[in-house]
Amino acid sequence: MGSLEQTVHSTDHHGPAKGITRWLYTTNHKDIGTLYLLFSLTMFFVGGCMALTIRAELFQPGLQLIMPEFFNQMTTMHGLIMVFGAVMPAFVGLANWMIPMMVGSPDMALPRMNNWSFWILPFAFVMMLSTLLMEGGAPNFGWTFYAPLSTTYAPPSVTYFIFAVHMMGISSIMGAINVIATILNMRAPGMKLMDMPLFVWTWLITAFLLIAVMPVLAGVVTMMLMDIHFGTSFFDAAGGGDPVLFQHVFWFFGHPEVYIMILPAFGIVSEIIPTFARKRLFGYTSMVYATGSIAILSFIVWAHHMFTVGLPLAGELFFMYTTMLIAVPTGVKVFNWVATMFRGSMTFETPMLFSLAFVVLFTIGGFSGLMLAIAPADFQYHDTYFVVAHFHYVLVPGSIFSIMAAAYYWLPKWTGHMYNEAMGKLHFWLSFIGVNITFFPMHFLGLAGMPRRIPDYALQFADFNMVATFGAFLFGFSQLIFVYNVISCARSGKKATARVWEGSHGLEWTLPSPPPYHSFTEPPVFTNPHRENS
Amino acid sequence: MRRNGRVLLLAGLFYAPLVSADWQINLIEGATEISRSVYNLHMVIFYICVAIAVVVFGVMFWSIFWHRKSRGAKAAHFHESTWVEIAWTIVPVIILVSMAVPASTTLIQMYDKNNAELDIQITGYQWKWRYQYLNQDIDFFSSLATPQEQIINEQIKGDNYLLEVDKPLVIPAGKKVRFLLTSNDVIHSWWVPALAVKKDAIPGFVNESWTLVDEPGIYRGQCAELCGRDHGFMPIVVEVKSPEDYQLWVAEQANLKVAEQQSAQKEWSQAELMIRGEEVYKASCAACHQFEGQGIPGIFPALAGSPLMSGDSAEHVDAVLHGRSGTAMQAFAEQLNTVDLAAVITYERNAWGNQGGAVTVQQITELLKE
Known part of the structure; x- marks a missing residue:
């Protein structure tokens, strides 16, 4: 008992350490959240430069700037870095910052593991990026790394890629365990599961998805490693294996992975829209159930990525039907957001603008997803720019816009200063226009017959490619405004109040801005204003 | 010459998008x-x-316009309505079922592979297609015909830039043709949009697909699955001929075969082999080993200055004929005729400063008999 008291006392004087050790040894959820977010921003720019390299080469038909082998390395690395380096760490960073403050706890449940799960990432990505300098070049088989292109026919650097993926997987699993442990054990007294903010709910479900599928990814890369170095033939027909097995295992990871990158986004938007509509979320319960349904369905739709591999008819039909079914809970979500806005009292600060754009553009990505689900039509869409347009619509103005919205929404809370609203709006409008100029024409290119992952194309695709490249550069350079805005907000700006927004709701807004180093040292007493029996 | 090249390059840059502007936006x-x-x-x-978008975004933009604070809107307090929530779950299900019915019908039709009148085996190679007409003596490779100079912007690009091949697949109109797809190396995907056929070619497995084209014509497509460096450079051209023209084409193939055998009997000088070898090299080898034989370090070995090219010819010939297992080096004995094999090996042994001497057509013929 005595020693416990001592610990409690010593934490009172215990602020952040000085210098670099603050960041190296930190076990504080806010510091680790900041590290994740800065890491993600860095990777967003690294992956973005690769995207601009790709778009520059595709500006005109013919080979101008880079050779096909380097082009393939760029598409592969762009995908891997954006998925594992930009989007996922950004959501983990937001979870670290916000979940303890939203559930009323002092920190994450497992702070030392938290430090470890972050610090693995820079090493994993340095190793992955170092393959660009190796003989034979970086991985060049696409971010989906289909065997045997990624095994028998891969450059030697594939082994480093496999090890990097293992490290990212370990980091994600530890992050997910931490989120679950925090949410289930450290909620403020009185906060039931059905009282939790939706961001917390969506992250809880996401964390379970991560724990379920990251080991599958680890399994598939290990099978590749065995095939490459230890003489097995999992994916080699000559030794009795099957290249399609790779795709089944990969997409059994890959499809839930897609929802790992969008469910927290749903949570963010479900926090922001009620705030700026000044009206509570229309259907909290149905939002929770819809998220759960999407997560469960995500395990039985994987082969819709494989409609052209020669599945039997029954398989095609099964995966077509289950995939179409996902439109139902996703629709429920969109209807809920719209119903929340209906007869609200709306204002349009930067986080709200990003959230509104999210609803519209994510829904467009959903529509093209529904079209892709129709197996016979998918034979025309599969592996074309229509698919590229689809998943960029759900990932860029989907996941990434939600991350931007979250950053603007919570920046005043994090830093204690208001960001520059005019600059935020400029960032929004340039990004919105840039994203649409980049990705909307890709629908047309795909329907007109342009395959994805090609460094050069037939002349009829020239016009829209040129347009898309203009859009990509506009979008890419607009992000520098965001960086400037974040830095200047961290340094100075109008003092933020504790509530920050007129319509804000939830425990994080009861703490001062910026919040104390250890969020809630005394557990707050939570009462749900909306629950009848409370 | 250099100056000309630059002018052409500039002309090509601006010329291509302008003339070819067709802004196709749909299937x-x-x-x-x-x-x-x-x-x-x-x-x-x-x-x-x-339609769904109009309704959903309509309500959304209506709210954004009318229910904004700056217009003095006061927030209502309603939330959760069981009836509304049941409705917006059931209605989408009904719409989905109405979409699933025609989709399933079309899919079942596509899977009906019975009663084909002609079977063609299609094999994907890095980066070309092989077409074998089953039960007929027709077997050929089809690879990109666009010259390298157009790709690197030294010549003005032709109308069918990157969508043209040396030998198209020829099929008869009005007959059901079944395709059996497989691959020699990595996964490829055979796609011709006008036929709505896209099927993966997977090493070690055979996939089936079919088509029945009503009218003669030329239909173009591309490989749709990332298959390595030249994935963007392995087009597909299908020439659909009337049944009569198709029969003429079949007969012509038999004549070509005879002519080929005769040319293998002829005496070929080293100079002749070098000229022919250069053509074959550009078409079949340069994609990996590069036009100057320099290879790509770490991926594809250089041929210029390689000891294999100047040492004993037997090892070199073996590598070309039978490939190198576990690498991207293919077995060319099945891809090229004896004259082309002798020519390309001779070319490799004597180009770029290599001094390996000639390999004769007879030597290759003897080796292939074994």
Whole structure:
């Protein structure tokens, strides 16, 4: 008992350490959240430069700037870095910052593991990026790394890629365990599961998805490693294996992975829209159930990525039907957001603008997803720019816009200063226009017959490619405004109040801005204003 | 010459997008019953999506416009309505079922591979296609015909830039043709939009697909699955001929075969082999080993200055004829005729400063007999 008291006392004087050790040894959820977010921003720019390299080469038909082998390395690395380096760490960073403050706890449940799960990432990505300098070049088989292109026919650097993926997987699993442990054990007294903010709910479900599928990814890369170095033939027909097995295992990871990158986004938007509509979320319960349904369905739709591999008819039909079914809970979500806005009292600060754009553009990505689900039509869409347009619509103005919205929404809370609203709006409008100029024409290119992952194309695709490249550069350079805005907000700006927004709701807004180093040292007493029996 | 090249390059840069502007934004209806029903399916789903979008975004923009604080809107307090929530779950299910019915019908039709009148085996190679007409003596490779100079912007690009091949697949109109797809190395995907056929070619496995084209014509497509460096450079051209023309083409193939055998009997000088070898090298070898034989370090070995090219010819010939297992080096004995094999090996042994001497057509013929 005595020693416990001592610990409690010593934490009172215990602020952040000085210098670099603050960041190296930190076990504080806010510091680790900041590290994740800065890491993600860095990777967003690294992956973005690769995207601009790709778009520059595709500006005109013919080979101008880079050779096909380097082009393939760029598409592969762009995908891997954006998925594992930009989007996922950004959501983990937001979870670290916000979940303890939203559930009323002092920190994450497992702070030392938290430090470890972050610090693995820079090493994993340095190793992955170092393959660009190796003989034979970086991985060049696409971010989906289909065997045997990624095994028998891969450059030697594939082994480093496999090890990097293992490290990212370990980091994600530890992050997910931490989120679950925090949410289930450290909620403020009185906060039931059905009282939790939706961001917390969506992250809880996401964390379970991560724990379920990251080991599958680890399994598939290990099978590749065995095939490459230890003489097995999992994916080699000559030794009795099957290249399609790779795709089944990969997409059994890959499809839930897609929802790992969008469910927290749903949570963010479900926090922001009620705030700026000044009206509570229309259907909290149905939002929770819809998220759960999407997560469960995500395990039985994987082969819709494989409609052209020669599945039997029954398989095609099964995966077509289950995939179409996902439109139902996703629709429920969109209807809920719209119903929340209906007869609200709306204002349009930067986080709200990003959230509104999210609803519209994510829904467009959903529509093209529904079209892709129709197996016979998918034979025309599969592996074309229509698919590229689809998943960029759900990932860029989907996941990434939600991350931007979250950053603007919570920046005043994090830093204690208001960001520059005019600059935020400029960032929004340039990004919105840039994203649409980049990705909307890709629908047309795909329907007109342009395959994805090609460094050069037939002349009829020239016009829209040129347009898309203009859009990509506009979008890419607009992000520098965001960086400037974040830095200047961290340094100075109008003092933020504790509530920050007129319509804000939830425990994080009861703490001062910026919040104390250890969020809630005394557990707050939570009462749900909306629950009848409370 | 250099100056000219630059002018051409500049002209090419601005010329190409302007003339070819056609801004195609939708699927084509295509040339078969299946492709037309896929097109119809695509349009139906598209219009359903547009209708849903109009309703959902309509309500949203209505709220954004009328229910804004700056217009003095006060927030209402309603939330959760069981009836509304049941409705917006059931209505989408009904719409989905109405989409699933025609989709399933088309899919079942596509999977009916019975009663084909002609079987063709299609094999994907890095980066070309092989077409073998089963039960007929027709077997050839089909690779990109666009010259390298157009790709690197030294010549003005032709109309069918990157969508032209040396030998197209020829099939008869009005007959059901079954395709058996497989691959020699990595996964490829055989796609011709006008036929609405896209099927993966997977090493070690055989996939089936079919088409029945009504009208003669030329239909172009591309490989749709990332298959390595030149994935963007392995087009597909299908030439559909009337049944009479198709028969003439079949007869012509037999004559070509005879001519080929005769040319293997002839005496070929080293100079002749070098000229022919250069052509073969550009078409079959340069994609990996590069035009100057320099290879790509770490991926594809250099041939210029390689000891294999100047040492004993037996090892070199063996590598070309039978490939190197576990690497991207293919077995060319099945891809090239004896004259082309002798020519390309001779070329490799004497180009770029290599001094390996000639390999004769007779030597290759003897080796292939074994």
